[in-house]
Amino acid sequence: PMLCGLVTQAGGCPRDLGIGRDDPAELRRRMASGLEADVLIMSGGVSTGDHDFVPHVLQELGVQPVLHRVRLKPGKPFWFGVAERDDRQKLVFGLPGNPVSCLVCFELFVRPALGALAGHPNRGLRRATYRLANPFEHRGDRPTYYPARLRDEGGELRVEPLAWQGSADLRTLAQADALAMFAGGSRHYDAGEPVTAMLLDRP
Numbered sequence: 391p392m393l394c395g396l397v398t399q400a401g402g403c404p405r406d407l408g409i410g411r412d413d414p415a416e417l418r419r420r421m422a423s424g425l426e427a428d429v430l431i432m433s434g435g436v437s438t439g440d441h442d443f444v445p446h447v448l449q450e451l452g453v454q455p456v457l458h459r460v461r462l463k464p465g466k467p468f469w470f471g472v473a474e475r476d477d478r479q480k481l482v483f484g485l486p487g488n489p490v491s492c493l494v495c496f497e498l499f500v501r502p503a504l505g506a507l508a509g510h511p512n513r514g515l516r517r518a519t520y521r522l523a524n525p526f527e528h529r530g531d532r533p534t535y536y537p538a539r540l541r542d543e544g545g546e547l548r549v550e551p552l553a554w555q556g557s558a559d560l561r562t563l564a565q566a567d568a569l570a571m572f573a574g575g576s577r578h579y580d581a582g583e584p585v586t587a588m589l590l591d592r593p
Contacts, residue, residue: 434487464491464557488557
C-alpha cells in the first residue's frame with residue numbers, strides 16, 4: 391500500500407501484483423507480468439540471504455543488472471536493472487523489504503526516474519536547510535536519511551530527529567514529515583547546526 395500510494399503521488403498508475411512468496415517459480419510469474427509495464431518496482435528479496443531470490447530470477451527473465459547495494463542507511467540492499475521488451479527499455483527497481491529503507495530508496499531513486507519518464511527530470515521531494523532543534527549523535531560510516539519532524543520554535547522551523555529504531559520502524563516513520571540528512575562518519579551535532587532535510591509531504 392505504501393508503494394502504491396507513493397507511485398500515485400509521483401504521477402504513476404500503479405498495478406499491484408500482490409505478495410510473492412519466496413519461491414522462484416512464483417516470483418518468476420509475477421515478475422514476468424510486471425515487466426509488461428514501463429517500470430517494475432519490488433520490495434524485499436534483494437539482500438544476500440538464502441531466500442533472497444529476486445536478483446537471480448530477474449536475470450533469468452533477461453533483466454540486466456546495473457547496480458546492487460548502495461552506500462546508504464537505510465537502504466543498502468537496493469537493486470536496479472534494465473530490460474529490453476518490444477524495442478523499449480523497462481526500468482526495474484528492487485527495493486529493500488523494510489519499510490523505512492523502502493521509502494528512502496523510492497524517494498532517492500524511483501521518484502526521480504518516474505519524473506524523468508513523465509518529462510519532469512527535476513521532479514523530486516523538496517529539500518531545505520534547517521537548524522537542529524536538539525543535539526544529535528550520528529553513528530556509522532554511511533550517509534543516513536533519518537526520520538525527523540519540523541518544529542516551530544518562536545517562528546523558526548527547526549528539524550528534530552525522532553527516536554528511530556531502525557529500518558523496520560514504520561511507527562516512527564509515520565510520525566515524520568522529513569528525512570534529516572547526515573553525512574557518513576560518526577559525529578556530534580550541536581543544537582542549532584544547519585542540516586538539510588528532505589520534506590516528505592512537499593513534492
